[in-house]
Amino acid sequence: MPRQPAWTATLTFKAAVFIAVMCCALAALLGVLVHVSVAGQTVRDSRDKALARLDEVGRLYESGEPLPRFAGVDPAGLPASLRALAAGGERGTMVADFEGRPTMWAAGPADGRALAVRIDYTQSAATIDRLDRSILGSSVLAIGATLLVGAFAVTRVTRRLHATATVARRISAGDLDARVNDPRTKDPSRPLDEVATVSGALDTMASSLQRKLQSEQRFTADVAHELRTPLTGLSAAAELLPEGRPSELVRDRVRTMRALTEDLLEISRLDAGTERVDLAVHDLGPLAERVVRAAASTSGTVTEVRMVRDATVETDKRRLERVLGNLVANAHRHGAAPVVLSVDGPVVTVRDHGAGFPDYLLAAGPQRFRTESGGKGHGLGLTIAVGQAEVIGAELVFANAPEDDEGGGAVARLTLPEYVRLAEPDDEGPEEQEDPEEPEAPEDPAKA
Template identity: 45%
Template sequence: MSFRPVKPLALRTGVRWKIAVAIAAVGALIAVTLSVVVHNAARISMLDNAREVQMERLLFAQRMYETSKPKEPRFGTKINDPALPAQLDQLMRDRRRGTFVQEHRNGGPPDVWAAVPLANGDVLSLHIPFADRSTAIMNDLDRALVIGSVSVVFGGCALGVLIGGQLSRRLRKAAAAAGRVAQGNTDVRVRDAIGGVVRDETDELARAVDALTDALNERIEAERRVTADIAHELRTPVTGLLTAAELLPPGRPTELVRDRAQAMRTLVEDVLEVARLDSASERAELQEIALGEFVERRVRALDPDVVVRVVHDSWVNTDPRRLERILGNLLANAAKHGKPPVEVTVEGRVVRVRDHGPGFPEALLKEGPSRFRTGTSDRAGQGHGLGLTIAAGQARVLGARLTFRNVASAAAPGGVGGAIAVLWLPDHAPTNTGSFPMLRLSN
C-alpha cells in the first residue's frame, strides 16, 4: 500500500494584514515595555518620597520623645516594636537609622517603616500603610497606561492597514497588468498600471517585469520573423515540388511523393498562418450569420459522419471564414486523435466538439495548445500540433474563447470518456480595424 504525502497546511494572508499585524505587534511590545518602565519608575519615586516623609516624621517624634517628661512615644511611634522588620533590626544593632518598605503577600498596600536607635539602646519606630492617595494615583496611572497601550496597538493596526492597503493595491495592479501581458496584450506596461507618486520597490519590480516583457517580445518577434521567412522561402520550392510530382507516372511511388509533398505544403501554410496570428495583425471581417445553420452546413461538408445537434440557434456577428477554419481544425483533431462518434453541439453562441477517444493530454489541459506538440502516447498520431494552435489563434482574432476538457467516465479506460473543445463566441467580434463595432441602442 502506498501513501501519498500530506501537503502542509498553507495559510494565505494578504500583505495588508501582515504589515498591520507586524506594526501592531511592535507597537504593543513598545507600549507594554514603556508602561512597565513608567509604572515601576513612578512607584519607586512615590515610595522613596514616602520613606523620606516617614523619616522626617520619626525624627520629629524622636525630638518630642527626648524632650518630653515623662518620655512617651507620640504620633503613632512605638518603642522596641516586636513587628520591626529584620532588615531594620539589623540596622538598629549597627546604631544606624533607616527606612524600609514592607510588602504584603495578599497584595495590599505596603507598609512604610522608619526606625532610629535611641541613646539608651531602645529603638523608636514608626510604620504606616502606603497612602491611599498614592495608591489611587498609581491606579490612575496604570489605567492611563493601559488605555494608551491599547490606543497605540489599534493606531498601529490602522496605520498598518493603510500602508499595507496601498502596497497591496499596487501589487494587485501589477499582478493584473502582468496577467494581461501573459494573455498576449504586450502593449500593457506594468509601471504605468500601478501609477502612484511614491517610488518604492514595487516600481523596481514593475520596471523589471516591463524589461522582461520587452526582451521576451523582441525574442518572440525575432523567432516569428525567422519562422515566417523560412516558411515563405519554402513555399516556392514546395509548390514546385508538388507540381513536379503531378508529372510523375502513375504508381505507388508517385502517390507517396505526392502525399509527402502535399503534407509539406500543408505544414508550410500552417506555419505561415501561425506566424500571422502571432503578429496580431489579423482582423476579423464581420458578417451576421445564423450560427446553428452555418455550423450544420459546414460540418456536413467537412465530414458527413459527424453528428450535429442544434439545441438553440442564435444570430452572431463573426467572421465565417475564420469560424470555418476553427471548426475544420477541431474536427480534424477529433478524427486523428479521438474515436467516433464525433458530436458537434450548438447552443446559443457556444459550439462544442466532442469525440469519444482517450481525451486531451494533461499538458494541453494545463497550458493550452502548443505548436509542434502532438500530445502524449495515448493521443499521438500524425500532425505537427499546429491544428489546435491555429484554432486558438483564430478564436482570439474573433474575440472568442476556446477551452478544452475531458469527459470523466468510470466505464472508459483511464476514467476518460472523450475530449470536448468548447468555442465561446462573444456578442460581437473585433472588426477589421481592431475595435469592436458600435451598437445602435433603440429606445
C-alpha cells in the first residue's frame, strides 16, 4: 500500500476535509429540502389547474359541446397507467412527456373511457431546473467561502501550535531560555483557549526546569569548589606520611578525589555554557600522537596510532587533547587491548577490542556516575568528552564494532571541522601588466 503524503496528516488538512464534508452534507440536505418543497408546490399548483380544467371539460363533454384542443377522450399520448385509472372510474394526474415537452395530464372517467386534459409543464419544469442550478451554485460558493474562512481560522491555530512545538524542541535541545510567550497568557482579562493553556503550561514547565537545573549546577560547582581547599591540605598532609602501604592508599585516594573534584568543576562549567574556545590551526596527526605519548607516560598504556590521511583542523588544542585523552583512557580502563587511534582526514577514531559500549550509552549517550564494566572510574570521562567536543564544534559518536570485524569492541568517532586554506593571491591568476603600446605621459616641465 503506498504511503500517504505527510501533509495529509496535518491538522489543517483534516480540518479542511471535515469542513468540506460537513458543508457538502449541509448543502445537500438544504438543497433536497428546498427542491422537494418548491417542486411539490409547483406540482400541486399544476395539478389543481389541470383538475380544474378537467372539470370544465367534463361539463362540456356532458353537454355535448365540442372539446378544446388540449382535451379529448382517450387522446394520443395519454400515459397508459393514467388511462387505466380513468377507465376504472377514478380521477388522477401525471407528469409525462408529450411531443418532447413535459406535460401535466389530468384524466377522469367518461362512459367507460378516459376523458383527459393536458397542460404545458415546460415553464414549471424550467423553474425547478433553475432552482436546482441555483442551489448547486450557491452551495459551491458557500462551501468555498467556508473553506477559506475555516482554513484561515485553523491556520492561525496551527501556527500557534507550530510555534509551541518549536519552543519545545529548542528546550529539549538545551535552550532553557526559550519561551512561547503567547500574548493571551499575559493579559488576565482575556480568556484562554486551549492553545494558550498549553503554551502557558510549557513556559511554566521550562521555567521550573531551568531553575532546578541551575540550582543543581550551582550546587555541583559549589561542592567541587569547596572541596578543593581541604583536598589540597589533605594532599600535602599525605605527602608527610611515612612510606608504606597505608600511606600509598591514602595518597591514591586523595589523587582520586582531586581528579573527581576537577572533573566536577569542568562539568559545571560546561553545563553553565560559559566556556570559550581558543581556535588555532593545527595538524591533526602530530596532535593525536602527542596525546598518545602523554597517556603512555602517565599511565603506561600502549596505544597504536594509524595515520590513514592527515588533515589540518581549526580547533582549540587544549580541549581537543582533553577529548582524545579521555577517549583513550576510557578505552584502556573499560575495554581491552589492543587500543587503536586512527586519523583519517578530520576524523579521529579510538577503538578497543573489549565488550563494547553498554546499550544505555549507545541509546542515550554517557551518563554521569554510571559505569557497567566493573573497572575504575566515575563515568565522567565520556561526559566531559561529549561536552568539550560540543564546545569545539566537533561531532562525537559512540558505536560498537561488529563481532566479525577483528573481534568487535567499542568505537568512538570524533569528526572535526576541517580547515580549508584559501588560495594565495599569486594563485588567483597572473598580475595585470601595462600595455606596452601605450606611450608614457610626458613629464610636467613645471616639476622638472
